[in-house]
Amino acid sequence: MAIQTILVINKSGGLVYQRDFVATAPRLSSNEYLILAGTLQGIVAIASQITPKSLQIAGKGSAKGGVEPAGGAAAPLVPYVGTLGATTASGTPMGSFLGPDYFNDAFASCNGRGLKHVTTDQNSLFLYQTLTGIKFVAVSTQPTTNAMAVAVAENLLRKAYCLYADYVMKNPFYEPEMPIKCELFDQKLGVLVGQL
């Protein structure tokens, strides 16, 4: 499974970043990507509405119970998706991380009731929602319903979020909520996806 596209959607549903990693993949027009971003924003909101209240409360502990229950709630497996810290393959640390990796442990997704995963016959779409409402979306080249793949994608997107925090939010020339044009973010995200 390779990552075809990564999107970043801001909290009001606007597409702020889109990047293709597979050159041969069919491309959408920029307008279609904007529509996709807006649609996802709406679906996430609806998904969190239709999740029964009891499930939302019960799911607090295990952070499960979205519209796509990802199975295996007992011991969340933490897949390896490369590191951000000082021991990256290139030898240079990515971002403000000192240790090998802050995220070797399991984590409870804060997205307990929203949309996480959409599968078609051709692609899978993974969604990671941050506490601040920013959404990171990855589109893979193959369809999968595997819980492992979902966990890999979620971990990858969380690291993309770390890079976003470092290279986008700490850049004085970036206007919040506006399209991201940061060379370093592009570059580091490329390295991160390349490690996969």
Added chain:
Amino acid sequence: MSQKIISPSTSVNSTAHPGSTGYDYTIGPQQTLPELPVSSSTTGGGIGGGASTAVSTTLPLPSVYNESLNPNARNQHVSLSAYAFLFQELVSQARNASKSVSEIELRLHRSGYHIGIRLLELLNFRSSVSAGFGSSSSSKAFFSKTAMNPSGNALALNGSLSSTQDEPSLAQGISHMKRRDLKPVEILQFIHSTVWSYLFGRVSDDLVKSSERENEFMLIDSAPMLTQFISSTNVQCDFFVCGIIEGILDSASFPCNVTVHSVPEPNFEQKVVFVVKFEPQVLEREALRA
């Protein structure tokens, strides 16, 4: 962090909120101290007592004045992330107030300049303290990647509290003051090693003399720490560090002009070169000395 509840004046309790800071209208003016573990308040003992019963903890603070002058003091770290956000604001402010790119860079340069002036004094003083004096600390980088976690901070504070009592005065560690750097190369070496390790935790990558011009030196940093999160734009944010260098050199009586140039290399895409261009009078003085 427990939120303090505003209680009516009848329920004033002198020991209820030992860590609270800020003005409390039910108590009136009081000395505010950083939140310290309760256990240390018993060992620390009280000084100054306080006139009102409302003084919560009266501790001899870990001697911040001593610590800042002591080259081996603990915890001289600043979180890099916190600094990055501060620097971001500095740049934004310069950007909003300026009309052109060179004006932004000039403003950054000026902010750094004043740091440089102070840094020269501080670091020269610290170099005078003999090496083995006082406590040792493993790393002395000012901008550290690890933010101090509250518990670790409290521990360190605790430790220094107990040790300040028998710690000798800083003056005992100074046998003779460091001599002023008189040659351009000496002061540049000082920047290359002492200043760089104070600011960034490592010496700068290289210090070279220009082969073309007599009065030019180059300080090379292949991974500038302060601007590592800033994607290269037409504004060169490293002018802040330029200002620091120029402030140091100017107040050490080496009038000069410092500029920075970005020299991307395959492995070090953010590599920068600080070009120090001394005024002709510096070279004239050198010629007289020789």
